[in-house]
Amino acid sequence: MSIRVEDLVYVYGEGTPYETRALDGVSMEIEDGELIGLAGHTGSGKSTLVQHLNGILRPKSGRVFVDGSEITARGAKLTGLRRRIGLLFQYPEYQLFEETVYKDVAFGPSNLGLSEAETDQRVREAMFLAGLDFESAAQRSPFELSGGQKRKAAIAGVLAMRPDILILDEPTAGLDPKSQSDILRMLGNIRKSRGIIIILISHNMDDMARLADRIFVMEKGRIELSGPPEDVFSRGAELRGMGLGLPEAAGMIDMMRDRGAEIEGRPLTLDAAELAIDRYLRSKRARP
């Protein structure tokens, strides 16, 4: 599995006074098994970009390749592609519609025309991965679940498609801290057990620092920064200029450096920061 995007341009409302250039020449390459973080201010084009990856939107110009075949080509078969790419939109709980959680999760697999036994197996697996208890939740109406559980049910609905590429648009937005960490832990698990490409859109830089292999930062329809978290988060000033921030720990280390503390490395998580500060204090004590 791989994704390649070449010079993608997309314009909303072309020819009307409301015309906006949502994507302005985006290029990127994603390798098998990577967890990609996609960051950017509201309206920077993140959601528009990911909708091109499974052919829901068609670009004005530019090309998208999934596994080497061009999906932006005229007449490209998209149904097969959509089965392989799971796309979870913002606030996905608003797409729930069935009488029971079971039926809702089974919507995807049954659209694929799978047998009942296969569907059942997939529903159980997806609910387990999403962190929903099958016995207690499967036969309930999705509308009586709590906010966090609704979100998990919606995620299970996408996981039941067994996608090779999973794209999540702010999957933790508006949830309580426990559900947030549940969902992030789930992403880590899926990645370990399945080795699929995961693209995570998020504003939360701490989540990005913890999970992502590489981060793309978008602004005004372009990719402004990209690379491993250590590289991207070493550009604190630029990120702040785009209305974004650093992970809490990295921000704190930056502040300490500004005040003369010679801390080595580039710790991005609290644990790493603790170790780095500890090392710094020890070395300071060692040389008087």
Next chain:
Amino acid sequence: MIRDITIGQYYPGDSWVHRLDPRLKIVAALVFIVTLFVIRDFIGYAMAALALAVTIAISRVPLGFMLRGLKAIFVIIVFTFTLNMFMTDGETLFDIGPLTVTREGLYNALFMGTRLVLLIMGSSLLTLTTKPIRLTDGMESLMKPFGALGLPSHELAMMMTIALRFIPTLLEETDKIMKAQSARGADFESGSVIRRARNLVPILVPLFISAFRIAQELAMAMEARCYRGGEGRTRLHELRFRARDAAAAALGALFIALVALERVFADTIYGFLHII
């Protein structure tokens, strides 16, 4: 596809037409429509088209943008045109298979087609140059006198404002839900009619839930800001009838007078045209 419909859309601008009092524009649009039905010949329509063209030019709404609105009702225009062309008795011009085109039929078809195009362009110019909120303000103000008869003018206007405000929101919501369901393999484009109708359930259920949620949130937000109906309510932008509105009204009156004269003296005009 849904976004192509421009009827009822607003085209932002700051022209003389945009700035006119919305009450005047509503009345003018109504009068224009009535005039179109009073006019009996092409000379009258030429006058109406000229008046409309001048107004469009002043409004600086691109003609292409207006014509795109016509595209949505193109079928209706063609339908009217064809029916009139074939269904009118009279002097035969030529035959197409079993269908006969008469002189009167062709005249009627052209006449009705022109009327429809002018009708739609005239009324869409109203919404194109008036913000929905100003439009409903104008309607509320025009309906005020009927309050004595028990017409809840403010409530009607508020309902209209809310409905107009949430059309784009619901369209967007529909778009989002359709995308989400098609990402789960839903297919809205193929299959029999019954199958397609069944496939709408995954869109309609979430859409209704969203609509109720939005309505509830809106109601709560309005109550939190002490909304209690129209009585004693003041507004940020008071409607005021200015000099330019009076000027526009005078031009409108002139137009009506000319159309009326043309109708009364139509025979004389035709006689004159025959001489030259």
